[in-house]
Amino acid sequence: MSNTEMVEEKPAKVLLGEIVAKHYQEAWDAKNRGEKVGWCASNFPQEILETMDIKVVYPENQAAAISAKGGGQRMCETAENAGYSNDICAYARISLAYMDVKDAPELNMPQPDFVACCNNICNCMIKWYENIAKELDIPLILIDVPYNDEYEAGDDRVEYLKGQFDHAIKQLEDITGKKWDDKRFEKVMEISQRTGKAWLEATGYAKYTPSPFSGFDVFNHMAVAVCARGKEESAIAFEKLTKEFEENVKTGKSTFKGEEKYRIIFEGIACWPHLRHTFKQLKDGGVNVCGTVYADAFGYIYNNTYELMQAYCGTPNAISYERSLDMRLKLVEENNIDGMLVHINRSCKQWSGIMYEMEREFRERTGLPTATFDGDQADPRNFSDAQYDTRVQGLIEVMEANKAAKMKGEH
Amino acid sequence: MSDIFTLGIDIGSTSSKCVMLKNGKEIVGEGVVNLGAGTKGADQVIEQVIEQSGVKFEDIDVIVSTGYGRNSYEGAKKTMSELSCHAKGGTFIFGKVGTIIDIGGQDIKVLKLNPNGQLTNFLMNDKCAAGTGRFLEVMSGVLDVKLEELGELDKKSTEKTPISSTCTVFAESEVISCMAKKIPIPNIIRGIHASVATRVAGLAKRGGLSQPVAMTGGVTKNSGIVRALSEELDCEIKISPDSQMAGAIGAALYAYEEHQKN
Numbered sequence: 001m002s003n004t005e006m007v008e009e010k011p012a013k014v015l016l017g018e019i020v021a022k023h024y025q026e027a028w029d030a031k032n033r034g035e036k037v038g039w040c041a042s043n044f045p046q047e048i049l050e051t052m053d054i055k056v057v058y059p060e061n062q063a064a065a066i067s068a069k070g071g072g073q074r075m076c077e078t079a080e081n082a083g084y085s086n087d088i089c090a091y092a093r094i095s096l097a098y099m100d101v102k103d104a105p106e107l108n109m110p111q112p113d114f115v116a117c118c119n120n121i122c123n124c125m126i127k128w129y130e131n132i133a134k135e136l137d138i139p140l141i142l143i144d145v146p147y148n149d150e151y152e153a154g155d156d157r158v159e160y161l162k163g164q165f166d167h168a169i170k171q172l173e174d175i176t177g178k179k180w181d182d183k184r185f186e187k188v189m190e191i192s193q194r195t196g197k198a199w200l201e202a203t204g205y206a207k208y209t210p211s212p213f214s215g216f217d218v219f220n221h222m223a224v225a226v227c228a229r230g231k232e233e234s235a236i237a238f239e240k241l242t243k244e245f246e247e248n249v250k251t252g253k254s255t256f257k258g259e260e261k262y263r264i265i266f267e268g269i270a271c272w273p274h275l276r277h278t279f280k281q282l283k284d285g286g287v288n289v290c291g292t293v294y295a296d297a298f299g300y301i302y303n304n305t306y307e308l309m310q311a312y313c314g315t316p317n318a319i320s321y322e323r324s325l326d327m328r329l330k331l332v333e334e335n336n337i338d339g340m341l342v343h344i345n346r347s348c349k350q351w352s353g354i355m356y357e358m359e360r361e362f363r364e365r366t367g368l369p370t371a372t373f374d375g376d377q378a379d380p381r382n383f384s385d386a387q388y389d390t391r392v393q394g395l396i397e398v399m400e401a402n403k404a405a406k407m408k409g410e411h
Numbered sequence: 412m413s414d415i416f417t418l419g420i421d422i423g424s425t426s427s428k429c430v431m432l433k434n435g436k437e438i439v440g441e442g443v444v445n446l447g448a449g450t451k452g453a454d455q456v457i458e459q460v461i462e463q464s465g466v467k468f469e470d471i472d473v474i475v476s477t478g479y480g481r482n483s484y485e486g487a488k489k490t491m492s493e494l495s496c497h498a499k500g501g502t503f504i505f506g507k508v509g510t511i512i513d514i515g516g517q518d519i520k521v522l523k524l525n526p527n528g529q530l531t532n533f534l535m536n537d538k539c540a541a542g543t544g545r546f547l548e549v550m551s552g553v554l555d556v557k558l559e560e561l562g563e564l565d566k567k568s569t570e571k572t573p574i575s576s577t578c579t580v581f582a583e584s585e586v587i588s589c590m591a592k593k594i595p596i597p598n599i600i601r602g603i604h605a606s607v608a609t610r611v612a613g614l615a616k617r618g619g620l621s622q623p624v625a626m627t628g629g630v631t632k633n634s635g636i637v638r639a640l641s642e643e644l645d646c647e648i649k650i651s652p653d654s655q656m657a658g659a660i661g662a663a664l665y666a667y668e669e670h671q672k673n
Binding site for chain 2: 360386
C-alpha cells in the first residue's frame with residue numbers, strides 16, 4: 001500500500017492531529033540531535049524558518065493547549081508569584097511560567113536556544129520575548145510590523161519589512177549554522193500558499209446553509225495553520241478537510257450535531273479554558289459558529305515575496321479599524337449570519353479594546369444583534385458561566401424574535 | 412371560554428418577584444420577597460401571589476421563569492432571559508419605548524426596542540460591579556443607611572461629593588474617607604448616585620439612546636438614582652410603581668404566548 005493511499009483512508013481530523021504531534025516530536029528530535037531550536041510567535045513569517053529547516057515551537061499554541069486542558073490557572077499563578085502582573089496576557093504568563101518551571105504535563109516542548117518574535121499581533125509580544133531572551137540569555141530575533149493605519153501596506157512598509165527579513169535570515173544563519181536557499185524559499189512559498197488557500201477554502205464552506213461543519217471545529221484544526229503552514233502534509237490535510245466539507249454539503253451532513261437554527265460570528269480568540277461550556281450553550285440553543293476572524297487569520301495568501309510581506313502586515317490586530325470592520329461585514333454578507341457573539345478577552349487588549357466601537361458600528365451597518373461576554377483566552381478566572389449563559393440566551397431570543405418578525409413580514 | 416392564568420417568576424440575585432396574569436392582560440397578583448437565587452424566595456413569593464389572586468396553583472396554565480436563578484425553579488415550563496422579559500414587561504407597563512434601562516443586583520442592562528416593542532439589541536456591563544445594585548448595597552452598608560432610605564436622603568443634599576465610578580472598592584474607600592472628614596451623608600449619597608449614573612449612562616450612550624427612555628427594576632424606587640441618570644442622559648426617564656415587576660410581568664406575558672401556541 002502506498003503512502004498516498006494511507007493518507008486517503010484517514011479522516012482530515014486524524015491527519016491534522018498527527019501533524020501537530022509530529023511537529024512537536026520533530027522539535028524534540030532536533031533538540032536531542034543538538035540542533036538549535038526556537039520559540040516562535042504565531043504570526044512570525046514561518047517561510048523563513050521552513051526554508052532554513054529550523055525547528056521552532058509556538059508558545060501561543062502550547063498556552064492554548066495547557067489552558068484547554070485545565071492548567072491555565074496553575075501556570076498563570078506561577079508567573080504572578082514570580083512577579084508578573086495579572087493584567088498581562090495569559091499566554092505570556094503561561095509561557096513565562098513554562099520558561100521557569102520547564103514542565104507542564106498538559107503539553108511539554110523543548111526549551112529554546114533563540115526566540116523569534118513578530119509584533120504584528122501585539123506589542124506585549126515584544127516584552128514577553130525580550131524577557132525570555134534576557135532570562136535565558138539567548139538571542140532574540142524581532143520582526144517589527146508597525147500598525148497599519150492605511151488600508152493596505154505600501155512600498156515603504158514592505159521595504160522596511162524586507163530589510164528586517166534579510167537581517168533575521170543573517171541572524172538565524174549565525175545562530176544555527178544553516179544556510180539560506182532562494183530555490184528552497186520559492187518551494188516553501190508555493191507549499192505555504194497551497195496550505196493557506198486550502199485552509200481558507202475549508203473555512204469558507206461556512207457559506208453554505210446549513211454549514212457542513214461545526215464552527216468550533218476550526219478552533220481545533222487551526223493548530224496546524226499556526227504550527228505547520230509550510231508543510232506539504234498540512235496542505236494535503238486541509239485539502240482533505242475541504243473535500244469532506246464538500247461531501248457533507250452534497251449529502252446534507254454536518255459535524256454540527258443538531259438543528260442549525262442560528263448562524264453567528266464568534267468574535268475574538270477562543271475562550272480556551274471554558275471551550276466546552278462556551279460551545280455547549282451555543283449548541284444547545286441551535287447556534288452554529290459560521291464565521292471567525294481568528295481562525296482565518298492564519299491563512300496567508302500571496303503570489304510573490306512582495307505580497308508575502310504585505311500579508312504579514314495584514315494580521316487582524318495590525319490592520320486599520322476600517323479594514324477590520326470590512327472583514328466582519330464580509331463574513332455577514334457571505335455566510336448568512338444572524339448575529340455576533342463578542343469575546344471581551346481580558347488577555348488581549350489589542351483585540352478587545354477596539355470591540356466596543358466595532359460592535360456599535362457592526363450593529364448599525366448590519367442591523368444584526370450582538371452580545372458581549374467577559375472571558376479570557378487562557379486564564380480561567382476571568383469568566384462566569386452564569387453571565388455567559390444570560391448573554392447567549394438573550395442573543396438567541398433576539399435572533400428568534402427577528403426570524404419570527406421576518407416571517408410575519410415586519411422587517 | 413375559561414380564563415387563562417399565567418405566572419411569571421423573576422428570581423434575581425437579591426430578590427424574587429412574581430406576577431399572576433389573567434388572559435395575558437390583567438395583573439391579578441404580584442409580590443416581592445427579598446431573597447434571591449438559591450433560597451426559598453421563589454416558593455415564598457409564589458405562595459404570596461397565589462393567596463393574593465385567589466387562583467389555585469393547579470389552575471395556573473403556564474409558568475415562565477427568568478432572572479439569575481431562572482434555571483433553579485423546576486415548576487417553569489420554560490425559561491427566558493431577563494433581557495427579553497424586561498423588554499416585554501417594560502412595553503406592557505409604559506407602552507412604546509425606545510430604550511429600557513435596568514439596574515439589577517449584579518448587572519446593568521440597556522435594552523433597545525423597535526417600534527413594535529421587540530427587543531432588537533442589548534448591552535450589558537462588563538467585569539465590574541460599579542454601577543450595579545450590588546454597588547449601592549455595599550455603599551448603604553458602609554454608610555449604615557438602609558437601601559430604601561438612599562433616595563430620600565439624596566433629596567436633603569446641598570452639593571454632590573465626587574465619588575469614583577471606576578471600582579466598587581475604590582468608591583468604598585472614598586466614602587469611608589468622606590465620612591471621616593465629616594462630609595454630610597446626603598452629599599456623599601448624591602455623589603454615589605452620580606457615580607452609578609455615570610457608569611450606566613456610559614453604557615446607554617454606547618448603544619445609542621432611542622427615546623422615550625424608561626427604567627425598570629427595583630432600583631427605580633431610589634429617586635436619587637433616577638434623577639442622577641436623567642441628568643446624566645439629559646432626558647426624561649419614565650418610571651412606574653410596577654417598574655420592579657417588569658421582569659416578572661414579561662415572564663408572565665411569555666407564559667401567555669406559550670399557552671396560545673398550543
